[in-house]
Amino acid sequence: MSKMSITRRGALQGAAVLGGLAAPMLNTLTAHAQGAFDWKRFKGQNVEVLMETGPRADLMKKYQKEFLDQTGITLGIEVIPEQQARQKVAIELNSGKPSFDLFNFAFHVQKRQFEKAGWLHDLTPWLKDPQMMPAEYELEDISKMGMGFSTTSDGKVNALPILCDYFMVYYNKELFAKKNVTFPKTLDEMMVAAEKLNDPAAGVSGFVGRGVRNANVVLWTQLLSGWGQETIKGTKLITDSPDAIASGEYYKKLLSNYGPKGVVGFNWNEAQGLFMQGKAAMWIDATGFAAPVEDKQKSRVVGKVGYGLPPSGPKGHGSVTFGTGMAIPKASAHKEAAFFTMLWMTGRAMAGRMLQVGGGVPFRSAPLKDPAIISTLSIPKEWADCANGCAPLSMSGLPVIVPVTEFRDTLGTALTNMLTGADPGAELKRATAEFQPVIDKSEQG
Amino acid sequence: MAGGDIAAGARITATKASGERRLRPYLMFIWPALIVSSALIVFPWIFTIWMSLQDWHIGSASKFVWFDNYTNLASNRRFLEAVGHTMYFTVLAVFLPMVLGTWAALVFHKKFAGRGFYRTLFIMPMMATPVAVSLIWTMMFHPQLGVLNYLLSLVGLPPSQWVFSPGTVIPSLILVEIWLWTPFCMIIVLGGLASLPTEPYEAALIDGASQWQMFWKITYPLVLPFLVVALIMRTIDALKAFETIWVICNGGPGTSSETMNVYLYAQAFAYNQVGTASAVVVVFFAIIVALSLVLLWARQKAKWN
Numbered sequence: 001m002s003k004m005s006i007t008r009r010g011a012l013q014g015a016a017v018l019g020g021l022a023a024p025m026l027n028t029l030t031a032h033a034q035g036a037f038d039w040k041r042f043k044g045q046n047v048e049v050l051m052e053t054g055p056r057a058d059l060m061k062k063y064q065k066e067f068l069d070q071t072g073i074t075l076g077i078e079v080i081p082e083q084q085a086r087q088k089v090a091i092e093l094n095s096g097k098p099s100f101d102l103f104n105f106a107f108h109v110q111k112r113q114f115e116k117a118g119w120l121h122d123l124t125p126w127l128k129d130p131q132m133m134p135a136e137y138e139l140e141d142i143s144k145m146g147m148g149f150s151t152t153s154d155g156k157v158n159a160l161p162i163l164c165d166y167f168m169v170y171y172n173k174e175l176f177a178k179k180n181v182t183f184p185k186t187l188d189e190m191m192v193a194a195e196k197l198n199d200p201a202a203g204v205s206g207f208v209g210r211g212v213r214n215a216n217v218v219l220w221t222q223l224l225s226g227w228g229q230e231t232i233k234g235t236k237l238i239t240d241s242p243d244a245i246a247s248g249e250y251y252k253k254l255l256s257n258y259g260p261k262g263v264v265g266f267n268w269n270e271a272q273g274l275f276m277q278g279k280a281a282m283w284i285d286a287t288g289f290a291a292p293v294e295d296k297q298k299s300r301v302v303g304k305v306g307y308g309l310p311p312s313g314p315k316g317h318g319s320v321t322f323g324t325g326m327a328i329p330k331a332s333a334h335k336e337a338a339f340f341t342m343l344w345m346t347g348r349a350m351a352g353r354m355l356q357v358g359g360g361v362p363f364r365s366a367p368l369k370d371p372a373i374i375s376t377l378s379i380p381k382e383w384a385d386c387a388n389g390c391a392p393l394s395m396s397g398l399p400v401i402v403p404v405t406e407f408r409d410t411l412g413t414a415l416t417n418m419l420t421g422a423d424p425g426a427e428l429k430r431a432t433a434e435f436q437p438v439i440d441k442s443e444q445g
Numbered sequence: 446m447a448g449g450d451i452a453a454g455a456r457i458t459a460t461k462a463s464g465e466r467r468l469r470p471y472l473m474f475i476w477p478a479l480i481v482s483s484a485l486i487v488f489p490w491i492f493t494i495w496m497s498l499q500d501w502h503i504g505s506a507s508k509f510v511w512f513d514n515y516t517n518l519a520s521n522r523r524f525l526e527a528v529g530h531t532m533y534f535t536v537l538a539v540f541l542p543m544v545l546g547t548w549a550a551l552v553f554h555k556k557f558a559g560r561g562f563y564r565t566l567f568i569m570p571m572m573a574t575p576v577a578v579s580l581i582w583t584m585m586f587h588p589q590l591g592v593l594n595y596l597l598s599l600v601g602l603p604p605s606q607w608v609f610s611p612g613t614v615i616p617s618l619i620l621v622e623i624w625l626w627t628p629f630c631m632i633i634v635l636g637g638l639a640s641l642p643t644e645p646y647e648a649a650l651i652d653g654a655s656q657w658q659m660f661w662k663i664t665y666p667l668v669l670p671f672l673v674v675a676l677i678m679r680t681i682d683a684l685k686a687f688e689t690i691w692v693i694c695n696g697g698p699g700t701s702s703e704t705m706n707v708y709l710y711a712q713a714f715a716y717n718q719v720g721t722a723s724a725v726v727v728v729f730f731a732i733i734v735a736l737s738l739v740l741l742w743a744r745q746k747a748k749w750n
Binding site: 083093113114116117211260261264265270273274277403409412413416417419420 | 609717
């Protein structure tokens, strides 16, 4: 019986052979780490998504099986109404243990709050990583405004934009033709047109729009864009400037003189209801309302509606824009899989589908120019052209501050007071003085 | 006798001591209930009071500010207006359903054909979900498209702006409250009427009393304890009213129908001002407790002797 002994040379030779055999295996294991983008990279994971009620959530639910087949990632999609979703997101992120890995939110409401609290995961490195970012995503197709919304004040991207809402004019072509009025290009022309079209005896208002506290602020900021102004400069409110007061006077005159009775309590849904019944000649609101207006089951003005750019004012021309995006909490345990889900939800294919069903306008330009999508729109092409025309006029409709809801309530109360007779100058000065300390405190805290 | 008294006293002390000894092993069984009620009732209250002493906005660090939130409320125009709206709303939302409910109970206490069917029909609003009901009323109130103005036009009356005008918003909301809560008052009073003895009425009839005299001298005093129960429950409910106001008009136009509850909701969930909202909760709770104590005292007074 020969005695087995391990020599140093033998051990080194053996290690070399084993190393040679193991190398291909190691290559296979590290392929994901060194190779190209692979949708299946995080297969088997489960991602919980929180979405606000609406067509985009319906669409995601409808196609979630397609996503599972493409990635192997299972989605749990919880859908709750907007207001409740906002509260849930803030409370759960604050708790440090959110029940979701991905959620959608309105930039104009919660962006600054999330940024200040540092609750969101920084996506910037992944956007430059070819293993995390597929070429087909076409990041460069997203508008400057969209990426601006998604970027924090220190240049980090912590969300991806999904949909935007421009403000546009919906008008009843039949009523315009009856009174021989042409579509107004300026705010002065709009006031004249509203006067001509206003016919209380026939139950027709020349103009309808948001009058109710909070919601009314965005209609006013749309008018304010005609004076080339927004609501804030840095952290200083400029809502009591001479231009702001002039736009307040315009708002008061337009709605009080040519709006329907009770407009002080009108939100978008009351305004939409009146317009859809053919009882209002013009309505300024967000792009997202075209689908119900063109729905034969609900609307009496199908085929009679024109879509126009907001009129220009004496000092400017804008279309106030509001955006929603998707973000991943820092506390999520499935950040990578959530990012893949986010790419799918905000990608070009889903944006096209959203446009087709009239669910909203993407922050991307390609779907708006794609003949295959435009030819299958459930709403007139004129609407898509108008939305495309609004993009270059895009302006922020609300200040990017933490207490934005309080801002809307305070300024909104001033606007409702104007509609019940108060002086615009006095109201805007009072509201500005009342709210400036709130901003100062929130920026210090 | 002094010696006897001492002996009796000693016996009582001994009995008490032996009773306590017997009870001691069972005291531990109280702990689970005590812990659960402390966790569910006492702790949230202490925590709310503690939060009300903080300057705390969700997403920012909190700071102890003693009673600043309370002193700020005392000079906050919007909060003080909300207190006024709450009182105005509560008085109308209690008084009108109570009067109409009592009247309906007197009607449904009489025997007539189809009484059961009409009673069922009458209490149906109470069974509806307030949010769903509010949505329907919102549509009915629409100044141009709502059915209420159409009904007014049928009888030649001018249209109203209902909840779309600061001047008419609270009375319009009261209309919804009446529709929702009159049946509740009716049921309680009807229960009281069913339990009344018949002898006093027979005696009154023999004495030649009128219907009004029988109501005022017999029915009203006897049914008063039930009315007070309805009053207490309705007052607490009206003070806490939220769904109808929030869904129909969001506390508007402007802040013209903003009650304390709506203001509280805005502070807590729209502005994320946890400290201010907690202070409002404490003040609101104190008001409800004070009013309930007054009403409970009234109930004691109204008891049958």
